[in-house]
Amino acid sequence: MNVWVAKIRVTLRPVVNDPAGLSIADALRQLGFGNVAAVRTGKYFEVELQADDRARAEEQADQMCRRLLVNPVVEDYRFTLARRSQRAAPRSTR
Amino acid sequence: MNVWVAKIRVTLRPVVNDPAGLSIADALRQLGFGNVAAVRTGKYFEVELQADDRARAEEQADQMCRRLLVNPVVEDYRFTLARRSQRAAPRSTR
Structure with a gap:
């Protein structure tokens, strides 16, 4: 399981x-x-x-926007997705 | 004189x-x-x-962040700068 960071910008529609x-x-x-x-x-x-x-991370982030973060009546959204560097991932088991 | 758009993200410091x-x-x-x-x-x-x-646009955007948009005690900021397409620029004189 990888860790991803979705960077989401929500703007008011023009x-x-x-x-x-x-x-x-x-x-x-x-x-x-x-x-x-x-x-x-x-x-x-x-x-x-x-x-x-x-693909799965993107689908999940998109759903989070639609279901909670964004009001589609008045807002638009865009996001980028980056894989989190190992450093910040959950501790590995030894 | 060109028109630029600074896209500024302000985040809480970690x-x-x-x-x-x-x-x-x-x-x-x-x-x-x-x-x-x-x-x-x-x-x-x-x-x-x-x-x-x-260079001038970047300097201006940076100053706007420092002087108004960002509280450097608790916030970080990053911005990208793009030249505005002609379509959206002020009407040209004919």
Whole structure:
């Protein structure tokens, strides 16, 4: 069983208003960043999961997004999947 | 002047407790995802900015993180930078 890390970005769909993003853009301009055109906010998750292979890990991460992490009415999501280095994997039995 | 998009991920530093991440991990397990080892939560920002070249855009995005978006005491950040396709750039003068 391998350990994988799904790095999941959840963003508001383009048609959805993002008042936090507008506030942050204003704040950045007031700080002197006059070159800011727009800011969109989102959420980020790193999920560590066990799965035999990449296909299974991908399917599981996708299901987690659909069933809990993402509201598909107003949000989009994308994720990348990386195999966890041995160092961080569960202790091996000797 | 080119338009760039900085995609910024802000995560809690590894030593910082993440109660939201623990709750999400529990919720996922209760939904049947028994293979979840850990969840860490973070924030995600897409900042659209104007800059002459990549080096300048990178410097600006880094400063925005340090001055507003990130609390360096408890958070880490990483960002990627992509040039915005012409389609989304400000209208050209004819």
